[in-house]
Amino acid sequence: xxxxxxxxxxxxxxxxxxxxxxxxxxxxxxxxxxxxxxxxxxxxxxxxxxxxxxxxxxxxxxxxxxxxxxxxxxxxxxxxxxxxxxxxxxxxxxxxxxxxxxxxxxxxxxxxxxxxxxxxxxxxxxxxxxxxxxxxxxxxxxxxxxxxxxxxxxxxxxxxxxxxxxxxxxxxxxxxxxxxxxxxxxxxxxxxxxxxxxxxxxxxxxxx
Numbered sequence: 633x634x635x636x637x638x639x640x641x642x643x644x645x646x647x648x649x650x651x652x653x654x655x656x657x658x659x660x661x662x663x664x665x666x667x668x669x670x671x672x673x674x675x676x677x678x679x680x681x682x683x684x685x686x687x688x689x690x691x692x693x694x695x696x697x698x699x700x701x702x703x704x705x706x707x708x709x710x711x712x713x714x715x716x717x718x719x720x721x722x723x724x725x726x727x728x729x730x731x732x733x734x735x736x737x738x739x740x741x742x743x744x745x746x747x748x749x750x751x752x753x754x755x756x757x758x759x760x761x762x763x764x765x766x767x768x769x770x771x772x773x774x775x776x777x778x779x780x781x782x783x784x785x786x787x788x789x790x791x792x793x794x795x796x797x798x799x800x801x802x803x804x805x806x807x808x809x810x811x812x813x814x815x816x817x818x819x820x821x822x823x824x825x826x827x828x829x830x831x832x833x834x835x836x837x838x839x840x
Contacts, residue, residue, distance in 0.1 A: 642681040649693065653836070654697045656699065657701070661704050663695070667693050670687060671688065671704075693711070695710075696744030696756070702723055702724065703720050704720070708756055710741075717734060718731070742756025743788030745796070754779055755800065760781060760782040776820070783800035785833040792816075793817065794814065797811075799832040810824055811828065
């Protein structure tokens with residue numbers, strides 16, 4: 633509701649990098665990281681530490697996070713080599729994730745976006761592809777378009793109508809300030825709609 637600095641409201645069970653994030657109506661989730669498979673949960677209603685609530689099907693970092701109204705998803709990532717696995721875990725109970733499908737190719741550090749009906753993984757090394765997978769059934773993703781440039785380590789954001797991929801590390805070995813937008817209502821390539829204030833990588837993304 634206002635532009636202000638963040639405050640420290642709690643701690644994870646352990647320090648980690650390159651984890652994926654998901655959100656339910658009531659809780660925030662952290663899944664995976666370098667290079668574990670723990671799923672942690674912390675409440676939105678109060679400030680407090682997170683708790684371990686389950687595990688991914690494989691240990692990995694550099695994954696993308698997506699969420700439906702009832703489940704969190706962790707897709708792609710890296711542990712020794714890139715993976716294309718899509719994991720799903722429930723918000724209603726504390727439980728391990730299950731493997732529910734695959735992206736069109738193995739990749740690391742894609743950006744994750746979510747519409748009301750589908751999860752998206754955009755970019756990630758070594759591709760500029762935008763993949764989409766349905767929340768209504770457990771299945772593989774489909775390639776529905778491309779970003780304006782190949783990049784990894786970008787942030788994913790979602791409005792009710794569009795997905796956004798911002799920043800990242802683009803080829804040949806340069807950081808990007810580009811903000812791409814792609815529609816949820818149709819399958820199409822992304823368009824360049826603006827720039828960040830600086831070229832950045834390993835950013836955090838948020839859903840409106």
